[in-house]
Amino acid sequence: MTRPQKLLQRPGYRYLLIGGSVYLFELAVIAVAQALGASAVWAVAISFCLGTLVSFFLQKLVTFGDKRMHHKILIPQLVATALLILWNLGFSVLLTKLLQSHLPAVATRTLALGITTVWNFYLYKTRIFKNSNEELLG
Numbered sequence: 001m002t003r004p005q006k007l008l009q010r011p012g013y014r015y016l017l018i019g020g021s022v023y024l025f026e027l028a029v030i031a032v033a034q035a036l037g038a039s040a041v042w043a044v045a046i047s048f049c050l051g052t053l054v055s056f057f058l059q060k061l062v063t064f065g066d067k068r069m070h071h072k073i074l075i076p077q078l079v080a081t082a083l084l085i086l087w088n089l090g091f092s093v094l095l096t097k098l099l100q101s102h103l104p105a106v107a108t109r110t111l112a113l114g115i116t117t118v119w120n121f122y123l124y125k126t127r128i129f130k131n132s133n134e135e136l137l138g
């Protein structure tokens with residue numbers, strides 16, 4: 001097995017790879033939104049919402065291998081993620097508002113994304129996408 005294949009078996013690397021891809025998607029959304037006349041704050045808010053939606057399903061299915069789609073599992077995951085999204089959105093928009101006169105929207109979104117990436121991985125791994133079967137396997 002090659003080194004890249006070994007790395008892709010680890011959730012942390014898959015999380016960063018998917019996160020990086022979604023980040024590039026968000027940057028494109030910011031650029032398009034601002035080209036269409038959106039303010040920095042609105043451009044970041046739009047990119048955040050779209051990026052989070054794409055990220056939820058990729059992280060659930062690919063990063064954490066959680067294929068459970070029964071409503072008794074998916075609905076609580078969606079609610080927990082929605083609460084996390086609201087927290088992250090508020091944090092991202094507030095940070096952008098505070099720094100908009102000092103940094104461009106792309107920079108403030110990047111800073112907010114770096115901070116939220118750390119706490120999101122922890123909560124996804126230990127709470128939101130944790131499979132009860134993992135506890136049995138050790």
